[in-house]
Amino acid sequence: MSTENEGTAVPPAPSAPPVPVETPAASAQNAAPEGGAPTAQIPSVPPGAPGAPGQAPAYASTGTGTPDPYGHGAGTPGAQGYGSGAPGGVPASEAGWPPPPPATPSYADGGGSGAGGWGSTYGQPAPKPKNGRGGLVAAILVAALVAGGVGGGIGYSLAKGNDSSTGSTTVSAPSNSGDVKRASGTVAGVAARALPSTVTIEAESTNGEGGTGTGFVFDKQGHILTNNHVVADAVDGGKLTATFPDGKKYDAEVVGHAQGYDVAVIKLKNAPSDLQPLALGNSDKVAVGDSTIAIGAPFGLSNTVTTGIISAKNRPVASSDGSASSKASYMSALQTDASINPGNSGGPLLDAQGSVIGINSAIQSTSGGGLGGSSQSGSIGLGFAIPINQAKHVAQQLIKTGKPVYPVIGASVSLEEGTSGAKITEQGASGSAAVTSGGPADKAGLRPGDVITKLDDQVIDSGPTLIGEIWTHQPGDTVKLTYTRDGKTRTTEVTLGQRDGDS
Incomplete structure (x- = not known):
């Protein structure tokens, strides 16, 4: 299992559908989690993605009817979802945790493009090597040997005159045995x-299933920061190990994990005394x-090690592993x-x-299978990371x-597309x-039907975007919300509330 949420940008995602933004007056059944509400394939949220509309809490509510504890609503016909189908709405105060967005078609299926990053799946953890791994290693070794044979003998013979029977002179290329010094900034x-x-x-897990992911040293006490979906299999009695580049392996245990943020902290057992935490950037x-x-x-x-650039900031991403029991994670990601x-x-x-600015968590993929599908494609240059400023606070907690x-606002918002904002639903879960x-x-004076279009200076184009932006803050923070009501634009200040735990 690979611990990479293959996430998708607001475009459609095979396993992770985009959160619809525009919603007609939301019904109790479509109500979504409240706006305060790992790497997966993340497609952009295409305009008008197919699938039954759903609503998500601005981290607040889940679906109506008989939502499961996490607020997943009825399944969306014909759509591949993050877990359940279209989510419903859940009151902010009771919101367990935001339901997955409606299913989104993959790029291969004609999923639309878009500036969003939502509806992606976790970049699955790399599957545990079986017999196939040997073939890969063998191929690499053969290539190395061939390269050595060709490059190792840099020399040539010069025949003297036309006499091929006489000796020859071998000229060897000079070698530089000095150490190559590389600047610290390279x-x-x-x-x-x-x-x-x-x-x-x-x-x-206890049944032997699992996968491979990555983590990094957070402090000298042996805490390792990683994604929730990387360690999920070992949370309930499973086995967890961490191996350093020098080959030293340590057993580890889960200290805490946050499904909504897709962040987890594990601790090494018998941690070495010479651990060097990575410097955290801003x-x-x-x-x-x-x-x-x-x-x-x-x-x-x-x-x-791979390199690139920051392609975008504040990219709204909703990711999941595509399984029936999966719950979505929301982030305002670095792309x-x-x-x-x-x-x-x-x-x-x-x-x-060399300072950490994010935790790699999701990728966009052209594959239609997603994590729950039959195939998994590689990088196409669209990766998403949880900003370290947010992850650091979560880890410390x-x-x-x-x-x-x-952090929560105490209101259910729609997950539907096309609303040009996060619409507060008419009802929360179960009426x-x-x-x-x-x-x-x-x-703050907000009421059902209001459409939130900005949080401070950040444009809000959907319920998932609102959830991701709210989660970059802390309970007790005061934010400015811009919203429309009866065709008029208004503003109000909201002091964020608090919800403990994922359920």
């Missing part, structure tokens, strides 16, 4: 410093065009064209100085209490109020 320099603090994680200061370096174990190939594949999940995305904390009485949204 990719090679950054990789040399960062690799020793990066680990390949193998997670195995993801808020990252600019489009900045250089990026990704480290991970794509398809199980540990300690792989990069550095090659990221299943197995890269949980690995660090570094800046040119997990280390402190073992459970995540989510409950869409706006929690006495909650943040209620105190």
